[in-house]
Amino acid sequence: MRLTQGQFSFLPDLTDEEITKQVQYALDQGWAVAVEFTDDPHPRNSYWTMWGNPMFDLRDAKGVMMEIDACRAAHPDQYVKVLAFDSSHGFETVRMAFLINRPAEEPGFELLRAEGPGRRIGYTVRSYATGRPPGERYGGETRHGT
Amino acid sequence: MSGTTGLLDQETRDRPSDTPSVDLDALYRESGIGGMLAGMDRELVGLKPVKTRIREIAALLLVERARRSIGLRAEPPSLHMCFTGNPGTGKTSVARRMAGLLHGLGYIRRDHVVSVTRDDLVGQYIGHTAPKTKEVLKRAMGGVLFIDEAYYLYRPENERDYGQEAIEILLQVMEDNRDDLVVILAGYRDRMEVFFRSNPGMASRIAHHVDFPDYEAEELLDIARLMTAGMQYRLAPEAERAMADYILRRMAQPRFANARSIRNALDRARLRQANRLFEARGNAIAAADLLTIAEEDIRRSRVFTQ
Ligand SMILES: Nc1ncnc2c1ncn2[C@@H]1O[C@H](COP(=O)(O)OP(=O)(O)OP(=O)(O)O)[C@@H](O)[C@H]1O
Ligand SMILES: [Mg+2]
Numbered sequence: 001m002r003l004t005q006g007q008f009s010f011l012p013d014l015t016d017e018e019i020t021k022q023v024q025y026a027l028d029q030g031w032a033v034a035v036e037f038t039d040d041p042h043p044r045n046s047y048w049t050m051w052g053n054p055m056f057d058l059r060d061a062k063g064v065m066m067e068i069d070a071c072r073a074a075h076p077d078q079y080v081k082v083l084a085f086d087s088s089h090g091f092e093t094v095r096m097a098f099l100i101n102r103p104a105e106e107p108g109f110e111l112l113r114a115e116g117p118g119r120r121i122g123y124t125v126r127s128y129a130t131g132r133p134p135g136e137r138y139g140g141e142t143r144h145g146t
Numbered sequence: 147m148s149g150t151t152g153l154l155d156q157e158t159r160d161r162p163s164d165t166p167s168v169d170l171d172a173l174y175r176e177s178g179i180g181g182m183l184a185g186m187d188r189e190l191v192g193l194k195p196v197k198t199r200i201r202e203i204a205a206l207l208l209v210e211r212a213r214r215s216i217g218l219r220a221e222p223p224s225l226h227m228c229f230t231g232n233p234g235t236g237k238t239s240v241a242r243r244m245a246g247l248l249h250g251l252g253y254i255r256r257d258h259v260v261s262v263t264r265d266d267l268v269g270q271y272i273g274h275t276a277p278k279t280k281e282v283l284k285r286a287m288g289g290v291l292f293i294d295e296a297y298y299l300y301r302p303e304n305e306r307d308y309g310q311e312a313i314e315i316l317l318q319v320m321e322d323n324r325d326d327l328v329v330i331l332a333g334y335r336d337r338m339e340v341f342f343r344s345n346p347g348m349a350s351r352i353a354h355h356v357d358f359p360d361y362e363a364e365e366l367l368d369i370a371r372l373m374t375a376g377m378q379y380r381l382a383p384e385a386e387r388a389m390a391d392y393i394l395r396r397m398a399q400p401r402f403a404n405a406r407s408i409r410n411a412l413d414r415a416r417l418r419q420a421n422r423l424f425e426a427r428g429n430a431i432a433a434a435d436l437l438t439i440a441e442e443d444i445r446r447s448r449v450f451t452q
Contacts, residue, residue: 057285
């Protein structure tokens with residue numbers, strides 16, 4: 001199941017050229033651009049791992065693309081996203097966020113039902129992948145174990 | 147290969163009726179390069195060989211663009227450069243202008259110069275250098291990376307010096323990211339030569355070696371005039387003669403640093419002018435007095451007593 005999170009998520013995956021343009025737009029607005037990755041794609045997981053520090057002092061998207069390439073090379077089988085943070089007064093928040101890498105196989109989410117008193121049903125979702133320990137969740141990276 | 151075939155195809159196809167033509171002059175006008183070159187002539191005194199070289203580079207890039215516009219192969223030329231010359235001959239000033247020029251000519255995407263020295267690139271311990279150098283490269287991407295006194299990157303006396311690591315990363319990027327970055331090295335001629343001799347990889351990646359000559363006394367006086375005007379001051383006629391004397395004396399003294407010595411001299415003259423006006427603060431001071439550097443402001447320099 002193809003994960004849809006953040007901007008552009010119902011479009012085909014962005015090409016490097018398209019990513020470059022989006023990143024350049026963010027830099028031109030004066031936003032700090034960050035790269036983050038995770039193997040826990042639950043929609044409520046807001047704590048992805050930072051790939052280096054947010055980049056505050058770049059003017060050209062190429063510098064960000066270098067980090068993006070490095071992160072994707074290091075974690076080809078994880079989700080990677082780009083964030084753009086606007087520090088200006090009144091915003092102080094993330095203005096852009098979009099996926100730029102995804103695992104080859106995406107097993108998707110299980111819908112769990114918990115029956116409560118009076119036949120009331122509570123629903124939740126669980127990523128199939130997170131049933132396995134970190135680092136073994138998506139294809140290629142099992143190699144790192146033992 | 148495919149480029150050659152394409153060219154032949156095109157020649158047979160187009161000849162003789164509608165050979166594509168380009169308006170080089172229009173390209174020149176829309177690049178805004180004329181204004182920038184004129185500005186350089188106005189604001190930088192002398193530097194004949196440097197200006198000539200810059201014009202040649204501009205012509206090359208314009209022709210490249212024209213070639214591309216009719217579908218000819220136009221490999222972007224390598225534009226990494228090395229500026230050599232004595233202190234204060236204008237290397238840093240020209241490097242700053244290079245970004246504007248190359249940007250106007252569409253060679254680089256951004257009109258910025260990131261200016262660094264050894265300390266910005268080389269770390270203090272194992273594993274420190276690569277991230278430091280990469281940070282700088284990330285910042286410079288799209289524009290010009292200016293490395294002042296580049297020979298300090300290489301310390302032959304210490305074979306474990308981390309500078310070598312920075313050099314290696316630079317070499318890689320200079321080769322792979324030609325479209326993203328122009329590297330300009332600068333430094334004194336003799337030391338730069340030693341540096342290149344021990345780093346042939348670097349020497350071979352530098353397409354343009356530009357030599358900055360020392361200024362003649364007259365050029366230095368022109369520079370002094372330009373600088374005073376730039377600071378919104380004026381040299382009184384006698385002060386100008388004093389400046390000419392000053393220049394001749396200063397040139398013969400040790401640690402003479404061309405245009406920078408002139409800037410320093412003018413800064414000290416301003417100091418003496420301010421003091422002179424302050425001493426006389428009882429009297430009304432005319433606007434002209436605030437503007438004018440008088441003969442004594444220059445003659446009281448130590449250069450005249452030594
Ligand atoms: N041709 C020139 N016309 C006008 N001003 C100049 C010229 N050359 C240099 N200057 C001025 O002289 C000062 C020193 O120049 P600059 O810093 O470019 O020299 P440099 O060659 O980089 O010196 P160093 O090798 O010591 O770093 C600057 O203030 C600059 O504006
Ligand atoms: Mg300098």
